[in-house]
Amino acid sequence: MNAHPETPERRAALSQRLRVATGLDEVTLEAFQRAFYGAARQDPLLCAAFAGVADWDAHIVRLTQLWSSVALMTGTYHGQPMQAHAHLGLGTAHFARWMALFEETAVHRDHPDVPRGLADLLTRIEWELREHMQKEEQGLFPMLRVGHGPPMAIALMRDEHDDHGAHLRELAAITHAHEPPEDACNSWRALYAGTAQFAEDLTQHIHLENNVPFPRFGA
Incomplete structure (x- = not known):
């Protein structure tokens, strides 16, 4: 008992x-x-x-x-x-990597340069980009291919591009322009290399659409 x-x-x-x-x-x-x-x-x-x-x-x-x-x-x-x-x-490899990443997170949690809010921001960007690409691929692009470019739809895509640009500026601020601190571990450096590449790719995507297909339709 x-x-x-x-x-x-x-x-x-x-x-x-x-x-x-x-x-x-x-x-x-x-x-x-x-x-x-x-x-x-x-x-x-x-x-x-x-x-x-x-x-x-x-x-x-x-x-x-x-x-x-x-x-x-x-x-x-x-x-x-x-x-x-x-x-x-x-x-076994997954478990070993899991534990290593867990330890790295614990060690760096109180680091003054830790990118607080990065996970939430990336989640928000992912969700908004998915919605944006769906609108383009299922709605706007099929109309552009047949020579019809609705100004309202193109204007909406431009507005969303502006939102993406604001997110990229927020990403740069959180990551200190994608520059890890001198004492950063390899995972931290790899993460920032990934965010830098993502920012470059998205910037090129926005520039391409804003300056090639959209102007052809007077938008």
């Missing part, structure tokens, strides 16, 4: 003692999850494992509940994480 039965009050008291002892809380855990999974989604080896996640905000909430239950004994997570990931076919 358990001399100290589990009660909500005892669990809450234990969680509070762990918060004090570790310095962790749900806000800190969520920030770490966003930083770690933001990096993992950009990692060449790990990114495919996240292709099936449709709602990242909801996923981060779930992950925070998991780590809150593990680290702080809050009991807020209910599920079978191993079973949920069994179909992904992750092997």
Whole structure:
């Protein structure tokens, strides 16, 4: 017989003692999850494992509940994480990379030059670009191919290009113009090399559309 039965009050008291002892809380855990999974989604080896996640905000909430239950004994997570990931076919190399990236994120979390907000910005850019490309490929471009360039639709695409440009300026500000600090690890440097290439590619895309097909239709 358990001399100290589990009660909500005892669990809450234990969680509070762990918060004090570790310095962790749900806000800190969520920030770490966003930083770690933001990096993992950009990692060449790990990114495919996240292709099936449709709602990242909801996923981060779930992950925070998991780590809150593990680290702080809050009991807020209910599920079978191993079973949920069994179909992904992750092997030893994935696990080793996962742990290395996890450690790097923990080490750099308090670095003064850490790109805070980068994961959220990249997620927002990805969503808006997907919507933008869908409008072009399914709506505007078929009309342009048959010689019809609706001014309103082209004006809308130009406005969205301006929005993309604003996002690129925000990206440059967060990453210090894609320049990692001198003590950055290889993953950090690779991440910024990737954001720099992405910014260059998107800038060329915007310039090409604004200056080649759109002017042909007087827009």
